[in-house]
Every structure is written in C-alpha cells, then in structure tokens.
Amino acid sequence: xxxxxxxxxxxxxxxxxxxxxxxxxxxxxxxxxxxxxxxxxxxxxxxxxxxxxxxxxxxxxxxxxxxxxxxxxxxxxxxxxxxxxxxxxxxxxxxxxxx
Numbered sequence: 001x002x003x004x005x006x007x008x009x010x011x012x013x014x015x016x017x018x019x020x021x022x023x024x025x026x027x028x029x030x031x032x033x034x035x036x037x038x039x040x041x042x043x044x045x046x047x048x049x050x051x052x053x054x055x056x057x058x059x060x061x062x063x064x065x066x067x068x069x070x071x072x073x074x075x076x077x078x079x080x081x082x083x084x085x086x087x088x089x090x091x092x093x094x095x096x097x098x099x
Contacts, residue, residue, distance in 0.1 A: 019052065021077050026056045028069040028090070032097055039093065043086040 029036040040053055071094040078087035 018081065019056075021081050021083075022052055022056050024067075024069050024074060024077055025086070025090075026053070026060050027065075027067040028071070028074045030060065031068060032093065034093055039089050040086060043083075043089040 025040075026036045029039060036053060036057055040050055044050075071090070074090055075087050078084070078090065
C-alpha cells in the first residue's frame with residue numbers, strides 16, 4: 001500500500017467513524033426526547049455550528065430509523081473520540097432522566 005493511499009484510507013475511515021458517532025448521538029438524544037443541537041451547544045458553546053450534526057439531524061427527520069442506543073455505549077463512543085465535554089453533558093442528562 002502506498003503511503004499516500006494509506007493516509008487517505010486512515011482519514012476516510014476516521015470520517016466514517018465520526019459520522020457513526022454523530023448518528024449514535026442523535027439517536028440517543030431522540031430516544032431521550034432531547035435536542036442534539038442544544039446538547040452539543042451546551043457542551044461546546046464557543047464552537048461554530050457543527051454542520052455534520054445538523055446534516056444528520058435533518059436526515060433523521062426525513063428517515064427516522066429507530067435505533068436504541070444505551071447511555072453507557074454513548075458515553076464510551078464519545079470518549080473514544082475525545083468528546084469528553086459532550087460525554088459529561090450526556091451523563092448529566094442521563095442522570096436527570098433517572099429521577
């Protein structure tokens with residue numbers, strides 16, 4: 001495998017995995033009657049709008065596949081991608097829903 005092709009493969013694979021993480025997050029939010037954009041903004045208030053997140057939210061409105069995502073799984077996936085602030089917000093919301 002050429003070095004350039006390997007780099008392209010790694011980048012593409014990361015982007016696919018990141019897309020999967022976003023989709024899981026959106027479905028987790030919908031399963032808990034939460035707004036994914038609001039939670040993301042709460043976790044990262046100084047970041048610009050996440051276009052990938054908005055795209056997945058829109059796709060989910062037109063094709064609302066029911067995917068059950070457990071909170072523990074969601075937290076692990078977010079932490080794998082270094083989204084610790086978002087994982088913290090998810091954990092807070094999960095704790096609230098236990099009440």
